Amino acid sequence: MTQLNAQLRREPATLTPVLTLTGIGKSFPGVRALDGAELELRAGEVHVLFGENGAGKSTLINIISGVFSQDEGQMMLNGKPCQFRNVHEARAAGIGAMFQEFSLAPHLTVEENIVLGNEPARGGVLRPRETRALVDEVLERCSFALDPRREVSTLNRAEQQMVEMAKVLLVEPKILILDEPTASLSEAETQTLFALVDELRAKGVAIIYITHRMREINQIADRITVMRDGRHVATLDADLADHDRLVELMTGRKVGNLYPSRSTPIGEPILTLENFGTEDQTLHDISLTLRRGEILGLAGLVGCGKSEIGRAIFGAQAFDHGTLTVEGTVIDKPTPRAMLRQGVCYISSDRRHEGLMMGRNTSDNIALSALPRAEFSRNGILRLISERRLVKALAEKIHLRPMTLDADVANYSGGNQQKIVIARALATRPEILILDEPTVGVDVGARVEIYKSIVELADEGTSILLISSDMPEIIHLCDRCYSVSGGTITDEMTASEVSEARLLDSFFREHAPKD
C-alpha cells in the first residue's frame, strides 16, 4: 500500500505560497490561544497541521476561514495582506473549510444542504433546475454516489461527510481546510476520501489537513507544521518525519515507549458471552470470555458491531438471545444500574453526549457514578469532605492537569475530559471495565497517561474490555484480542500472535457493507 502512495504523491506544483501567516496571536478571556503561530501554504500541497488538543490548531483554522479575527500578526493571500471579517468574505476569497462538527440541516435534502447559503435564485425565488444541475455537477466532480433528494438525516455518517464535502467544493475553493475528516470513516471510505484529496491536490488546490493519525500523515502529507501551546514549532517535509520525531516535537519531550509493558498473571474467567446476538442480526453468534486481570481487545472497523457488543453487555442496548455470565451469575436483562452493582463499568466513546455533564464541575463529574457507595454517602446524605478527598486522589491518579476540581469540565481539553470520565469509572472500583474507543480525539501526551492507567488497573486485578479501532493500541496493549466484523467475531489471537496483517485480514473476512 505504501508504494502505491509514494507513487500517488507528487511534487508540489509550485513553490510560491498562496497563504502565509506570520506572528499570529489570539487571546480569549483568560486564555492565550495563539502566540506567534505561523503557516506557509503552497498551491497543490497537502499540509498537515499537527499538535496536541489545545495546541491552537482549531483557532488557527478558524482565523483562516474567517470565524475569528486575529489580535496580531499578518495573513497574506497570494502575496497581498488580507483580513476576513466573517466566513462569507473568506469563502469569497476561495477558502473552504470542513469542520469536525457537521454544518448540515438534518431535515433538508442532500441537494438543499449542498447549496445552502449559495442557492441559485433570481429575486429571492429559487431556481430548481439550475440547482439540480449545479448539484449534479459537483457530485459528479467528486464522484459521490448520493441521491440529491434524500433527506440528510437518513444518511450514515460517512455519507453525511460526503454532503459536507460537496458543500465545500461547490464553490471550487483555492484553499481547502479539512479538520480530522476521517474521524468517523471506515477504511474504504477513507481511501475514497484520499483519492479525492489527491485529485484536488493535482488541480493545484492547497489543502490544510488536521489529523492525529500517523498512518494518514504517511499516506497523504506533503509537509507538516507542528504546533505546541499556540506556537509554531517546526515545519518539515513529510519524508523526513517519522512518528517519534513528530511526537517529540509535539509534546516537547521524548516519549520513550508509548505503551507500558505488563507482566501480571491472568486469572479465571470472570465474564462470558455465549451465542450472543440480536433479532435483526446486527450482532450474531458471539461467544467470548474475559478473565480476571486481563486486557482483552475487541478490534474492528468503525460500524462493525464491536461497540454494540460492549453496550449490550452493560445494558445500554438490548440483546435478544444468548447468555451473559458475570462471576458465575447469569444475567438476563442487564441494565446499567444493575451492571454497576455487579462491578461492571462502561465508558462510552461519545464523551460529549454520553459522558460528561458540561456546565458541572470536575468533582461532580468524577463522583457521579459512585455516589451511592459508603465512601461517598450515608443514608442518601453526601459526605462532602470524604468525597472531596476521594475525588482529589482519583484526579491525581489519572494525572489530571490542571487540577481544578471546581472548574467546569467544558474548560478541559479532550484528553483531560477523557481522564475525567475514566476517573468516574474508577471511583466505582469496577471489577470489569469496558472502554469504548478511549483515545479518540485524545492527544499523544494524554494517551500515554491513559494507557498507563489501563495497565495499572489490570495489574491491580481489574479485567478490561478494550474496544478500539486503533490497531497499534490493540496490538501493544492487549493480552488477547478478538476481531469483529459484520456483527460477529471472526478471529481470536493472543498478544504473541497479533499483527496488523492478521487483524486486517480478519476485518475483511466477513465484511459486507450494510448500506
Next chain:
Amino acid sequence: MTQTSTSVPSPAENAARAPGHRALGWLKFAFLRFGILPFLLLVVLVAFGAAEPRFLSGENLLNVARQSTFLIIVAMAQAFVILNEGLDLSVGSLVGLVTVTTGVVMNAQIFGGADIPTAIAMGMAAGLGVSLIVGMINGVCISFFGFNPFITTLAMMTALTGVSLTLSNGVPVGGIPFEFGEVFSINRYLGLQAPLIAVIVIFAGGYFLLHHTVFGRHLYATGSNERAAKLSGIPTRSIRLVSYLLCSVVTCFAGLLMLARTGTGAAGIGSQYALESVAACVIAGVSLMGGVGRIGNVILGALFLTLLNNGMNILQVQSYLQKIVLGVILLVALGGDRIRLRLLGERS
C-alpha cells in the same frame, strides 16, 4: 457559586490585563460570577428609592417580603423541575385547585358535624392528596411515557382549572374556619408568620436536598446530561418523576397558605404563578436546558419580581405599562444570561 468560582478570572487578573479599567474589571467579575440579577436588583432599588423614598421604608420592604412569600414558594417548586430539564406550567392552576379542594372539604366536614381541628386537618389532607395526584400524572406522563413537559403541563393547567370550576360550581368557596387563617396566616411564632417560616423551611430543606444528598446530585446530573446519568447507573426516570412530585407538593403549601391568607378558595387564585415562577427561575439564572442554577438565587429572583411590581404600584405606573416593563426586563435578563454564558464559554 462554588461550581463557577475557579473558572472565573480573578478581578486582579482582569485589571492587570486592562490597566485603568479596574472598576470595569470588578464589574465583569461580579457579572460572570453572580449573573445579571444583582445588577437588576440594585438598579430597581436605587431607581425606585430615588423616585419615591417611601419605597425604601422598612414598612414597605416588610410588605414586599410578605407579598413575595407565595411566589417564592412556587418558584422554588418550579426550580426542582427546571433543574431537571423540565417545566411545570400547571403550578398556577394547582394553587387554585388546592384552595378550592381544601375549602370544599373543610366546609363539608363542618357541615357533617366534625370539629374544627378535624375539618382543617381533613381539608389540608385533601389539598395535599390532589397535589400528589397531579404531580404523579405529570411525572408519569413526562418521565415514563416521554411526553413533552411543556404540552403535558399546559394540558394539566387547563384541565385543573376546569376541575376547580366544577368543584366550586364556578363561585368562590367561602366559610373557611377563622382558626385556619389564624394559625397559618396571622399568628406569629418566634416573631414570624407561617408563610415566612414555610419559605425558610422549604429553602433549607431544598438546599439540603439539592446539595447534600445523593438524590440532589442525581437530579442535577439528570438535568445536565440524561444519557450520561443513565450510563452512570442513575434511575433517571424515577428522579424525574420525584422532581414533579416535589414540585406539586411544594406548590400545595403555597395553595394552603394562600387559602389561609385570603379565606377564599377559587379557581383563578394563583393563576399568575405559572409564568411568574418560570420567570423568577430564569432571572435567577436557572437554565431551561437543565442542570444549572441554585435555589437561593431563585428566592432573589422572586423577590426581584415582587419588588418591581411593588415599586411600580407605588409610583403609580399604569398597569398596562407595568406589563411592558416586566416583559422587557425578562428579555434583558435572558440576554444578560446568554452574554454571561458566552463569556464563560469562550474560555474553554
